[in-house]
Amino acid sequence: MLSQRGRYALKALLFLARREPEQFGVAAIAEGEQIPRKFLEAIMTDMRKAGIVESTRGFSGGHRLARPADLITFGEVIRITDGPLALLPCASRNFYKRCEDCRDEAACALRQVMAKVRNEVSEILDRTTLADALRGVGPVELLDERVPEGG
Amino acid sequence: MLSQRGRYALKALLFLARREPEQFGVAAIAEGEQIPRKFLEAIMTDMRKAGIVESTRGFSGGHRLARPADLITFGEVIRITDGPLALLPCASRNFYKRCEDCRDEAACALRQVMAKVRNEVSEILDRTTLADALRGVGPVELLDERVPEGG
DNA sequence: GAGGATTCCTATCTACTCACTAGGATTTCG
DNA sequence: CGAAATCCTAGTGAGTAGATAGGAATCCTC
Numbered sequence: 001m002l003s004q005r006g007r008y009a010l011k012a013l014l015f016l017a018r019r020e021p022e023q024f025g026v027a028a029i030a031e032g033e034q035i036p037r038k039f040l041e042a043i044m045t046d047m048r049k050a051g052i053v054e055s056t057r058g059f060s061g062g063h064r065l066a067r068p069a070d071l072i073t074f075g076e077v078i079r080i081t082d083g084p085l086a087l088l089p090c091a092s093r094n095f096y097k098r099c100e101d102c103r104d105e106a107a108c109a110l111r112q113v114m115a116k117v118r119n120e121v122s123e124i125l126d127r128t129t130l131a132d133a134l135r136g137v138g139p140v141e142l143l144d145e146r147v148p149e150g151g
Numbered sequence: 152m153l154s155q156r157g158r159y160a161l162k163a164l165l166f167l168a169r170r171e172p173e174q175f176g177v178a179a180i181a182e183g184e185q186i187p188r189k190f191l192e193a194i195m196t197d198m199r200k201a202g203i204v205e206s207t208r209g210f211s212g213g214h215r216l217a218r219p220a221d222l223i224t225f226g227e228v229i230r231i232t233d234g235p236l237a238l239l240p241c242a243s244r245n246f247y248k249r250c251e252d253c254r255d256e257a258a259c260a261l262r263q264v265m266a267k268v269r270n271e272v273s274e275i276l277d278r279t280t281l282a283d284a285l286r287g288v289g290p291v292e293l294l295d296e297r298v299p300e301g302g
Numbered sequence: 303g304a305g306g307a308t309t310c311c312t313a314t315c316t317a318c319t320c321a322c323t324a325g326g327a328t329t330t331c332g
Numbered sequence: 333c334g335a336a337a338t339c340c341t342a343g344t345g346a347g348t349a350g351a352t353a354g355g356a357a358t359c360c361t362c
Binding site for chain 2 (some may be wrong): 011034079
């Protein structure tokens with residue numbers, strides 16, 4: 001699961017993307033997206049350090065996207081807030097780390113499955129931009145009721 | 152990322168699947184898969200309660216799969232150890248929960264993307280069984296070196 | 303029925319992370 | 333100068349992860 005931090009980050013960035021290229025203070029975003037103000041402040045600092053947003057201080061300061069919304073992917077943001085997309089370190093590219101207790105990584109059945117998952121997840125999250133999300137993702141089987149199996 | 156618990160659980164189950172339908176004590180599995188003994192004991196208790204393994208006590212007791220390895224999926228195991236596969240509660244089927252701060256769930260851009268991810272992940276993990284994993288997953292772009300982008 | 307090997311149950315511990323808050327320094331504009 | 337904003341440093345409380353300990357219950361062999 002994504003952390004609250006990650007979810008808030010994406011919501012805030014979508015807020016900015018929707019109003020591109022305008023600039024907004026943390027208070028405005030926090031109110032618009034129902035995010036605790038001080039927490040969002042910390043999150044926006046991370047986004048700035050990672051080059052996702054640009055900030056100006058002082059009176060009428062605020063944050064805006066550092067790049068057009070179609071050049072910011074979900075994958076990039078999530079890696080900043082939550083780390084690897086992969087389910088195991090040994091199946092990650094950006095955060096690769098071998099498992100201490102693994103005897104033969106190349107033959108590891110677990111790793112092969114997890115690598116497959118990582119590839120699919122990355123295929124979506126690294127290709128979907130903020131702009132895409134605002135346009136709508138296209139036909140997705142959306143889940144409006146609780147159903148047994150699958151989630 | 153998967154918890155250590157989840158990773159150990161899958162490793163232990165693959166150990167049993169490889170030697171189906173034999174039965175093994177925690178000590179043997181722990182040694183074979185480099186898992187802390189007492190921790191594995193707790194994990195196997197979860198697996199038993201969930202109906203994944205059957206256990207017999209006493210001298211020459213141990214654990215074995217409660218079903219053939221081709222009827223146990225990765226998804227089922229991971230949900231026991233780590234909860235939802237989905238990245239957001241509102242995009243999960245088995246663990247659905249709405250986001251408190253969400254104003255219009257149906258229109259939520261975030262949820263649509265996350266639902267798509269969940270569908271893909273579930274497509275793999277709920278279809279891949281322990282037996283599949285032992286056979287090898289087929290052609291997967293495996294990641295033997297650290298590469299920028301994608302993980 | 304004694305003894306050893308095993309699972310099972312309950313309890314506890316330490317370290318860490320998450321989610322959030324507080325308070326104030328700094329910058330900018332009017 | 334003063335209001336409004338970001339920025340910085342800290343800290344807090346709750347929860348969880350990853351184990352470990354100790355012993356009760358169970359079962360087989362002899």
